[in-house]
Amino acid sequence: MNMNYFPDEVVEHVFDFITSHKDRNSVSLVCKSWYKIERYSRQRVFIGNCYSITPQRLIARFPGLKSLTLKGKPHFADFNLVPHDWGGFVYPWIKALAKSRIGLEELRLKRMVVSDDSLELLSKSFPNFKSLVLVSCEGFTTDGVAAIAANCRFLRELDLQENEVEDHRGHWLSCFPESCTSLVSLNFACLKGEINLASLERLVARSPNLKSLRLNRVVPLDTLQKLLMRAPQLVDLGIGSYVDDPSSEVFSKLKAVIQLCNSIRSLSGFLEVAPCCMSAIYPICENLTFLNLSYAPGLQGNDLTKLVQHCRKLQRLWILDCIGDKGLGVVASTCKELQELRVFPSDPFDAENAAVTEEGLVLISAGCPKLNSLLYFCHQMTNAALITVAKNCTNFIRFRLCILDPVKADPVTNQPLDEGFGAIVRSNKSLKRLSLSGLLTDQVFLYIGMYAKKLEMLSIAFAGDSNKGMLYVLNGCKKLRKLEIRDCPFGDVALLQDMGKYETMRSLWMSSCEVTLGACKTLAKKMPSLNVEIINESEKLESEQLELSFDDRLLVDKMYLYRTLVGDRKDAPEYVWLL
Amino acid sequence: MVFEKDLNLDATELRLGLPGSSEESLRISNKRALPDMNDDSGVAAAKKCDQETAPPTKAQVVGWPPIRSYRKNSLQTKKIEAETSGMYVKVSMDGAPYLRKIDLKVYKGYPELFKALEDMFKFKVGKYSEREGYNGSEFVPTYEDKDGDWMLVGDVPWEMFINACKRLRIVRGSEARGLGCVV
Numbered sequence: 001m002n003m004n005y006f007p008d009e010v011v012e013h014v015f016d017f018i019t020s021h022k023d024r025n026s027v028s029l030v031c032k033s034w035y036k037i038e039r040y041s042r043q044r045v046f047i048g049n050c051y052s053i054t055p056q057r058l059i060a061r062f063p064g065l066k067s068l069t070l071k072g073k074p075h076f077a078d079f080n081l082v083p084h085d086w087g088g089f090v091y092p093w094i095k096a097l098a099k100s101r102i103g104l105e106e107l108r109l110k111r112m113v114v115s116d117d118s119l120e121l122l123s124k125s126f127p128n129f130k131s132l133v134l135v136s137c138e139g140f141t142t143d144g145v146a147a148i149a150a151n152c153r154f155l156r157e158l159d160l161q162e163n164e165v166e167d168h169r170g171h172w173l174s175c176f177p178e179s180c181t182s183l184v185s186l187n188f189a190c191l192k193g194e195i196n197l198a199s200l201e202r203l204v205a206r207s208p209n210l211k212s213l214r215l216n217r218v219v220p221l222d223t224l225q226k227l228l229m230r231a232p233q234l235v236d237l238g239i240g241s242y243v244d245d246p247s248s249e250v251f252s253k254l255k256a257v258i259q260l261c262n263s264i265r266s267l268s269g270f271l272e273v274a275p276c277c278m279s280a281i282y283p284i285c286e287n288l289t290f291l292n293l294s295y296a297p298g299l300q301g302n303d304l305t306k307l308v309q310h311c312r313k314l315q316r317l318w319i320l321d322c323i324g325d326k327g328l329g330v331v332a333s334t335c336k337e338l339q340e341l342r343v344f345p346s347d348p349f350d351a352e353n354a355a356v357t358e359e360g361l362v363l364i365s366a367g368c369p370k371l372n373s374l375l376y377f378c379h380q381m382t383n384a385a386l387i388t389v390a391k392n393c394t395n396f397i398r399f400r401l402c403i404l405d406p407v408k409a410d411p412v413t414n415q416p417l418d419e420g421f422g423a424i425v426r427s428n429k430s431l432k433r434l435s436l437s438g439l440l441t442d443q444v445f446l447y448i449g450m451y452a453k454k455l456e457m458l459s460i461a462f463a464g465d466s467n468k469g470m471l472y473v474l475n476g477c478k479k480l481r482k483l484e485i486r487d488c489p490f491g492d493v494a495l496l497q498d499m500g501k502y503e504t505m506r507s508l509w510m511s512s513c514e515v516t517l518g519a520c521k522t523l524a525k526k527m528p529s530l531n532v533e534i535i536n537e538s539e540k541l542e543s544e545q546l547e548l549s550f551d552d553r554l555l556v557d558k559m560y561l562y563r564t565l566v567g568d569r570k571d572a573p574e575y576v577w578l579l
Numbered sequence: 580m581v582f583e584k585d586l587n588l589d590a591t592e593l594r595l596g597l598p599g600s601s602e603e604s605l606r607i608s609n610k611r612a613l614p615d616m617n618d619d620s621g622v623a624a625a626k627k628c629d630q631e632t633a634p635p636t637k638a639q640v641v642g643w644p645p646i647r648s649y650r651k652n653s654l655q656t657k658k659i660e661a662e663t664s665g666m667y668v669k670v671s672m673d674g675a676p677y678l679r680k681i682d683l684k685v686y687k688g689y690p691e692l693f694k695a696l697e698d699m700f701k702f703k704v705g706k707y708s709e710r711e712g713y714n715g716s717e718f719v720p721t722y723e724d725k726d727g728d729w730m731l732v733g734d735v736p737w738e739m740f741i742n743a744c745k746r747l748r749i750v751r752g753s754e755a756r757g758l759g760c761v762v
Contacts, residue, residue: 079642136647162649190649245743247735248725274742294650297657346654348644377644404644435645461643486642 008033012041021046040064047071048506050088050112051531052564055096066105067131068093072112074509074560075459076484078136081511081558083537085573088112091121092571098125106131106157113137119144123151130182131157138164142191146172153177156209157185167193174199183207187214189238189269189295197223205230214238217271225254232260236290238269246276255280268292268318275303285310289337292318294344305330315370316340321355321377328360332367340373345404348377358385365392373398381438382410386420396428400435406462406487409439416440422447425455435459445469449476457482470494474501484509492519499527507562518552520559524579531568532561534577666741672700672718672749683741689733696720700749707733722747 006014015038018024028038044067047053059065072088090112097104104126114137122129129152142165148158149172173195176183183203188195195218204210204227212235213227219240228234244251264284273296285291288311293299297320299307304319305327311317314335321343323331331338341364343356358381365371365388372395381403409416417438425431425448432454436444440463448455449472456479464470470490473483474497482505491514502508502523517534524532535558568578665682679699686692693704705716712731713719720732722744729748732740 076642078647079645080648081642136649162647164649243742245725245735246739248743250725274738276736276739276742295653297654344646344650345644348646348651348654377646402644406640406643459645461645 008037011037015041019044043067044106045069049562049564050090050093051569052506052562052566054566055093057566059096059100059102063102065097065102067108068097068104068106069108069110070112071110074484074507075111075482076486076509076511077111081486083535083573083575084138085113086535086576087569087571087573089571090114091118094118094122094125098122102126103128105129106133108133108135109137110135111137113139114144115139116141116144116147120147120151123147128154130154131159133157133159133161134163135161136163141166142168142172142193145188145191146175149173149175149180150177153180154182155180156182158183159185159187159212160190161187163190165191167191169193171196173203176203178206181206182209184209185212185236186210187212187238189214189216189240189271191216194218201226201230207231208233210234212236212266214269215240217241221254221277222250225250225257228254228257228261232257233263234261235263236266236268237261237264239267239271240269241272242270242277243272243274244277246279251277251280259283262287264288266290266292268295270296270299273298275299278303278307281307282310286312288314290314290316294318294320294342296320297322297346301327309334311335313337318342318344320344320346322346323356325356325360325363328356329363329367332363335368337370338364338368339370341368341371342375343377344375345377348404355379358382361385362388362392365389369393370395372396375400375402377402377404379404380408380411381417381420382412383415383417383420383423384410384412386417387423390420390423390427394427394429396424396431398433399424399428399431400433400459401437402435403437406437407439416443418443418447422451425451430454433457436463437461441465442469442472445472449473452477454479456480458484460485460488462487464488464490467491467494471497474498480504481506483507485511485513487512489514492516495519496523499523502527502530502561503563505563507560509558509560511558515556515559516552517554517556520556520561521552521579523561528567529563529565530561531564532559532579533572534559534579536575536577668722668744668746670696670699670747670749672702673751675700681747683744688737689740692732693720696747696749702749709734717751718749719751720747720749 011034015024015027018027021044024038024042028035039061041064042062043064045058045062045065046069047058048071050070050072070090070093072090073082073086076082077086088111090109098121105128107122114134119140122132132148145160145165148155195216197219200219201223204213210231211233213231214236215224215238217240221242221244224239224242258280261284265287267281267284267288267290270293275298278299285307291311291314293304301322301324304323308317308327308331312334315337317331317335317338317340319342323343343360346355356376356378358378361376361378362385371393374396375398378401381401410420418441421436421440421444425434431452434448434452434455434457436459442465445464445468448458455477458473458477458480467490469488470485471494473480474494490510495510495515496519520532520534524530534556572578666684667680667682669678669680671678681695681699683692686695697704702718703716704718704720705713707713721729722732722740723746724730724743725745732747735743
């Protein structure tokens, strides 16, 4: 029977089962009727670039909106390549939503500028507001956090991940009213300042649904012990300070209470740690599926290895490279369920102590057949190793390799790493995200264009020889959505070859390449559906240079272009030129 | 717009294009630095020869390695803290007119600590044994732990000790009988 014979309510009910954003977007394109039904029933919206649409248009289309996810700055902003006031302000969004009749319940932001005023307005405008998740945001202080705590009566989730927050020595925690008993998730690990420990204990005591708790480094071990007594039902725990005398009474109490916490599946933190205390953790290691020790430099390789040996069910591991190749070998033989591994550098600028090399990665690839996501910082990599990894692992969805010396060749053969990465893309047909490093020529891009048919995001630095490199990628990667390039010899010819391609992508970033101002202007003129931004931060932009700066032959330092439905943004600072 | 060839480009940090190329290109850039190159491959050398500045140290490449600033700052803070913060505890000695303070972090183990205490207070620690405590000395090193109890120095591993020790007291042997030492 044809779906056209069903009343709208039935079709809407069918759509309830369609939850992914991509699928709902597709559904809305089928016909006018489906567009209408879908838009009224849509509750969750994901906007990957906050400048691709305006809040007003969003509100007009989805009156039933309950959950909004917004991303602001380009990814390379994480690495200080984008000035702080470039953009990505959330205030206009909150203001527009507050004015409307949208019953917002959840707001998830990434790389956006969030002011205390925004948080205060948010906290006062939506009576049913339940969930705030801020990742890599900035611009707010603990005063803004206090407003959320004080005013959101039904708050379930307050999750602050890796934000730069100015700490006004929090009374923020004490702002949760006694009537607030709905907390399910509280993560304040990124806050640096003191908190009222007694308030924290009381808050946890009156939150029976609390499943996730991540503490900051000022929360000492004896408070941890008291909190766990109150919340043995925790599923996700982030430990702040883990320092004590193992012979003390407090520590014995901690050991006892940890035995009761048999629901913990995810463990992180250890921002301050005394390695001799780690043995108390072993009982919960058996059931862990996620372990994040990437912020625990107090743990040495041996400590890490000893801990990991107990984690047989681990699916995701984030760790520092002091675990060493041998330690990774232990991971490989213990963690057979491992799907995601991230190895971060404990000392990014110390090239002398090679903590992990290609050997560690090869061991992991051999021992962990389910591996599908990798972020690996190392001092060197060889083609042979990558080829072996490609043979062992064919399920990669994300593969990010960062060799700390950006143009380092294969140390054994002195060759570029083209063949190694080529093998990776050839054997991992589901690859969606790839980051390259090391010495690379145009050849690697030929391979990527040929084999990486599902690739959606590609990050390139200090690679390639000519425009051909970039062209291989643009022509071959049909699913490409985000391309970010720095310090590569790609220029106007590559940029302008297929301008329509950028309409099929979210964004393109090119910095320190060979693109001229004239080419950017041409692109902007021919493609009105794209915003082409030039970032010129040079302090020395004196008048003499300003004249020269309008010369079309000028090489631009940073260009960011993205597709948009709403034209130029109005909030760009003066050093950002909107072409 | 007139385009001068004789501009003092070095002074204004504008650079010409590849040496030997006929096209001139200008760039306004904000101290973009080169990665250090330690490979001999000709490919890399040719690729980078348009840069006239000398390759700086790795630490100066902006945005490399690609680690989130939050993470980078976190680890650097901890590194600096670890290197500069001390673990200062008061040391008192029976009969001494005033107390001293020492940084436990600078010692690698009990022998170094005892040497420092001996130098500071002009006494000898004596020989330690698990069964009998300190033998052969009028003075015995003790410490107050986090529970407030007075313990004999030397029973637990060094690391455990420095985490537990709140203050030190060097007691006269005659008072130290309860701590298992034979006078």
